[in-house]
Each structure stands twice: as structure tokens, then as C-alpha cells.
Amino acid sequence: MMEENKLIEKASYIKEAYYSVLNLLLNHKGTDGICRISQSEIAFRLGMSQTTVAKRFKNLRKFGAIEKVGYQNAYVVHHTDLLEHSPLGLTLKLAHLLDVRPELISDYNAQAEILGASYNDIQIARGYLTYMTT
Helix, strand or coil: CCCHHHHHHHHHHHHHHHHHHHHHHHHCECCCCEEECCHHHHHHHHCCCHHHHHHHHHHHHHCCCEEECCCCCEEEECCCCCCCCCHHHHHHHHHHHHHHCHHHCCCHHHHHHHHCCCHHHHHHHHHHHHHHCC
8 A cells, every 4th residue: 555645645636636627617706606717718727738627527527516507618616625525535535444454455345334435436436546556
């Protein structure tokens, strides 16, 4: 298992990558709470590719953090707590569990039961954990 501070460093990088998009949306929302800014403009302002921004939007929508509304390039931010409402928080909890209980490394069902998550959520968190440890 990777050194815990390295894992936290990578998790922090991923979290900040999403927060940069969320913060830009929040800073550009109108009085109606809707942000009307294109993904291309966000990519330009953040110095990343439009493809990267599109992937972040897709995941933020999946996490329930943002919602596309009726207009083109129009989004509403619902929350910014990605540790609670995304696989990132579960990934950190899973890393800690496997650090203290390495015998559970192959038992996804036990991991899910202990962490109060679904088997599918554990699989997703394991994917993030694999990414963070490579």
C-alpha cells in the first residue's frame, strides 16, 4: 500500500482539479443561480484541454454536484462537498481500511459492509485508489 501522505497528496490533486471547475462556475453564476459559460472558456481560463473539462463536467454531474439546465452551456451548482458526495471520500476511507486491515484487500464484499457502501461503489473507489497509487 502506498505511503499515506502520498495517497493524500494525489487525492488532494484530484479534489482540487474538480474544485477549480466548481469555483469557476460559482464565480460566474448569475442572479438566477445559473452559470452560463462554455466548457471551452473554462478550459481556457484554467489552462487545460476542453476534453479534460468535459470529463470533469461528466463526473461532477454524476456526483450530483452540478446540473445542466435547459440552456446551452448553462449549469447550476448543487453542492461542493466532493468528499461526502463522490467516490473520492470513499476512496480515502478505503485506503485507510486496507492500511489497518490488509487481510481485506481481496474481499470487496467485506469492504462494502464495513464502509457502508455498495459493492459497485467499492469497485469505483478501488479504481480511484489504483489510479492514485500508480
